[in-house]
């Protein structure tokens with residue numbers, strides 16, 4: 026049984042800094058009183074008793090019905106953290122065992138709000154150091170005496186440190202729990218981990234953290250749930266040649282010598298009251314550029330020295346100020362912190378992470394080279410910065426209570442990122458692109474019977490895999506689309522007003538999604554001239570509590586309007602009941618013959634709107650600018666009128682509407698609601714189309730045809746048709762770029778040029794292959810001078826490698842290894858998957874699981890690139906099946922990656938055999954589970970089934986139509 030230690034009020038516990046000890050050795054502690062500093066700060070000292078015990082680890086009792094509190098994934102509600110002192114010392118050099126480790130100690134002051142004799146706190150993969158015979162040390166604050174620790178043990182499955190006390194804690198009293206620990210600074214991209222890179226031939230190590238969703242517990246014991254907000258006082262111990270960063274401003278640095286090692290202690294200001302998943306700790310020797318906003322807010326961009334010296338952080342710095350400014354106005358709440366750091370990391374699993382005050386990025390998501398990077402790279406950077414900065418308020422200042430509401434956090438940021446980016450780059454029309462990158466993406470998954478509602482009940486989301494599984498297309502893209510629809514029907518000022526009062530009311534607190542609806546409702550009620558047919562709450566429930574979306578059918582002969590749950594595969598069985606019977610309250614913006622009409626609300630399954638009758642030359646278009654999250658179908662005569670409008674005067678419709686007609690038609694055809702030939706007819710006008718969004722939409726739909734047919738005889742006619750359609754666009758760009766020597770002026774025109782060149786080459790347009798081969802050849806002859814414009818690099822590299830042989834591939838590999846700009850490396854990495862030579866592809870697949878060749882962060886996306894290639898698909902699929910358990914264990918825990926891998930590989934599956942293989946793959950690996958990718962696998966099976974049927978039913982018609990049209 027443990028002893029009790031009482032410390033009088035004026036005795037302050039000092040610090041425990043762990044010495045460099047290997048994981049296996051018995052641990053000695055140094056304890057001393059710190060006379061100089063307040064209890065908030067710990068300082069190393071020496072001379073303390075050594076004590077040892079074995080660590081116990083329990084596994085949950087099998088078969089027990091009444092689960093123990095430590096077998097439950099959710100923390101009990103008896104203890105509430107107030108503040109933490111965390112000291113961490115990452116070692117950037119490996120120890121005698123070849124391991125990189127970190128040591129640390131931390132204390133948490135918590136309040137007991139319900140009687141309990143049990144302390145349960147998250148703790149994962151940490152070796153706890155013994156404190157007086159226990160894993161932890163407890164002390165009472167104020168008058169409270171700490172009960173004795175009877176037993177302390179780690180629970181592996183639920184990732185807890187559990188402490189059984191000899192008597193209960195007093196309700197209302199506060200206590201301080203102290204732990205000291207050692208962890209591995211592994212290269213696993215989770216928790217406190219290490220990233221490595223070479224600078225001037227020397228290997229450098231960076232210690233960095235990624236806490237979301239459940240990895241803070243891997244850095245120090247903590248109450249690791251989003252609602253357990255607290256203040257964090259962080260101190261980092263590090264080499265004097267390095268710099269330490271965390272969420273707050275650095276307020277103190279002192280040099281010291283610990284265990285003979287000269288070190289620096291950097292202390293940071295206490296954070297705001299915040300969630301653990303937003304913490305960040307970094308030690309590196311990066312440098313920064315800075316600007317000061319309003320004289321007080323410090324804005325810095327950090328990166329490797331070479332990247333900063335080459336000016337790669339300049340673009341990010343230049344847009345950060347304006348974007349923060351935009352959000353301060355939009356939310357009507359000042360930026361809540363005193364600094365904003367953003368840092369580019371060589372190894373990073375997600376694209377970026379919104380740690381409060383210290384946002385972390387992949388290099389490709391933050392660093393821009395004006396000479397070498399493409400317009401697409403630039404847009405990705407501004408979009409991602411805008412997304413993460415949106416979270417500084419929505420998500421960080423006000424946080425969801427639990428992960429079931431993640432959609433609100435990510436969906437919201439995915440919507441407003443377009444607004445922030447548009448403010449900083451007003452000429453780009455970036456807001457239109459939401460339909461490509463979110464609305465259509467949401468539709469694709471949400472049209473499956475295996476989709477799921479945006480909103481999950483709290484009890485449905487428990488363990489880490491379920492939490493990671495929430496970071497999916499539905500949360501991000503449907504979330505964004507639905508919030509955009511809400512903002513559209515409330516109007517932006519009302520939406521922003523409600524939002525602002527929500528943020529002010531719940532600042533530093535946690536919410537559930539209905540809190541937002543309440544504040545938006547208030548805003549509606551305070552605005553006299555806005556009318557909605559029901560409360561925000563009731564309207565939105567239809568969109569968040571049931572999966573899917575409606576297909577609205579308008580019969581313009583009768584004015585009859587109907588809605589149905591749209592399914593990509595009409596035969597799929599929907600076994601998920603809905604309290605609304607799959608009907609929605611649908612806000613319909615629409616126009617008649619070019620004239621906008623008053624918004625119409627479809628409140629029932631069917632309705633008559635006589636205003637929607639049209640005749641003669643009139644036409645009707647509903648869901649203008651895709652402002653609603655639904656698809657539209659018309660009676661055949663209105664379809665004909667829209668088709669003829671496209672063919673005669675397509676500019677009468679906005680780019681978004683042109684894109685939407687194509688996308689709706691193709692998807693309705695896939696859902697067997699209209700004929701495939703009608704869908705194909707919407708693309709006839711493309712020979713006159715010069716805008717990006719309609720072209721991109723069409724190509725994504727044709728991409729499906731390419732995937733389905735590029736291994737069959739249909740492919741020849743498809744190529745001929747697309748060649749015919751793309752030819753004029755290719756010529757157009759050739760002319761306006763003066764024979765490819767200039768860049769089109771418009772932002773999206775630059776994108777469309779890439780489309781034109783890419784498609785023209787793959788469809789065999791005359792002159793294209795020669796052009797590309799000569800550019801690549803020139804580069805191979807003089808690697809110092811790359812004649813290929815950055816915008817065209819991805820396309821040109823891919824085509825040149827596809828046309829070329831080993832020599833072209835090996836050259837790309839060499840340039841990849843030498844690249845100092847991550848986005849350049851990334852283009853080459855994708856292009857190397859374009860070769861048609863099987864052994865090169867197989868060798869490349871092997872490289873993907875060798876971290877000395879391909880960074881771990883890039884493994885799954887590289888395999889996906891190979892699977893995109895028609896020759897690579899069977900190789901990649903075989904590779905993945907053979908090594909599934911390794912891949913899953915190495916890369917499976919993270920959020921997007923394995924899930925993306927499954928959807929990437931199965932995208933072109935369309936045969937009965939492939940369906941069978943997929944199902945077998947599922948069965949064979951059930952013992953391992955699919956973690957966060959479970960949902961994606963089900964979706965892949967459903968999509969393959971639908972594809973298989975679609976191909977069988979449509980192949981002949983498609984072939985006939987294409988043959989006729991390409992003649």
Ligand code: BES
Pocket residue numbers: 237238375376377378379408409412413416435438439496920921
């Ligand atoms: N909070 C996420 C990062 C994240 C994702 C953490 C998954 C843990 C698991 C961040 O805000 C984010 O959404 N990043 C996106 C970029 C964004 C522009 C969609 C990403 O990483 O791709």
Ligand code: ZN
Pocket residue numbers: 379412413416434435438
């Ligand atoms: Zn996000």
